[in-house]
Amino acid sequence: MEFIEWYPKGYGVGFKVVSKITEVESEYQKIELYETEGFGKLLVIDGTVQLVEHGERSYHEPLVHPVMLAHPNPKKVLVIGGGDGGTLREVLEHKTVEKAVMVEIDEKVVEISMKYLKIDGGLLERALKGEEPRAELIIGDGVEYMKSHKDHFDVIIVDSTDPVGPAKLLFSEEFYRNAYEALGEKGLYITQAGSVYLFTDELLDAYKNMKKVFDRVYYFSFPVIGYASPWSFLVGVKGDVDFTKIDLDRAKDLNLQYYDPERHETLFQMPKYVRELL
Template identity: 35%
Template structure:
């Protein structure tokens, strides 16, 4: 990880390849108690937040990631009232969920309060006031314990959509990729509910794709992936896990999705109903990895 000392930030998530981002002004850097966090400016990507040496979000391209992980499950479902976000401390996922006026409540469970506070202070355009929305229920707690209904804010509430906006499966984020966690999430879904997950870059992380597919497939009637290119997540397409017991939801046409999109009145920079449908068409190397 780290500032190389020459004005560049070296991300070394992957063993044999890396990316470098030029560091302009450093807005914040310290250990939060749970993670090493840095926020800095880059001439192309704007403000960048990295945790433990891995880029988490940037002002420049966050819209691709956040639009796809929210609008795809919400519009595919069509009747979403309650959403649970596990992680997502920068607030981008929360903001995009709240753009759906029919959504009555979004519960966001983030383990590290300082990530929320620093994002509001230094990356305000990403959350755009979402934490002040009366439909927001921010819970600072361990996401695994929350879905298991143990500890902080015990509740039997169920959700139409669960979004797992996690870090990669290393360190604190590893437990969010286990079959036990996925099973606990399923128990918190309403009938016909949808769970989506951040699932890495399959070209460089094929094992993560295979593991998630196997675990989700044992629990849900329909488990698969959709994809989108997020420039600051080096390595090509990013995969998003998809899991539900209603197999019809991901087989809808753009013509079926379009009226929902128009009724929602969304303004997007990446997502469209046609992109929604096309994102479930996986490249051959991913299909081969899933065999």
């Protein structure tokens, strides 16, 4: 048996699977979990690969650590989405963090992740019970949360599904404006922005919308296991923060496998024709 995610133009990313662990139709989307032959568990939402257990760090590390290490002192962090808990787990690796709020719209993703996936090491359950002093987990709509919270976050991380369906609003100019308002005087915003080669138009749209709102916008790409790589990430800056420079001392406390802080400059690599379109 196999699971294949089909991208545009008939490009597929597939895994050999040994069994289907569960399938749930939630209020928002269809969630599937498989056991693969070589990569541990595979989480799929609406037919798209969210992560494989043995490889998820190749996504969560570049999503979380570059912005956290570029911010001089990230204390308050907001995560939108990320129901599997991988992003929150990485955020809490940073000792500077006093409070991390995660807002996930779909409680079923959290339930399945707690019950079967367990890449969070029990963090989601502790956060839901209010037993994790630095983390708060809210089941709710990130778009609404962003409108109503001007809490002056240092870092905002959007770990969403693709810019179609429920996540589409997370790539709009209006959402970026609310995010800009929710950041403090110095702030960094990061979002995953899709496959460089196969979602180039979505990447360009998101980049243009972010440029209208943030003081500066950076793009970078990273090879993610399980996605049609390279995968793109967009960083919006508010105020005086330089995303090209990171704190290497703080990086030493992290246990990293993929993102290489000592080679931070290599993140910014983008195929020439895409860079010229941006």
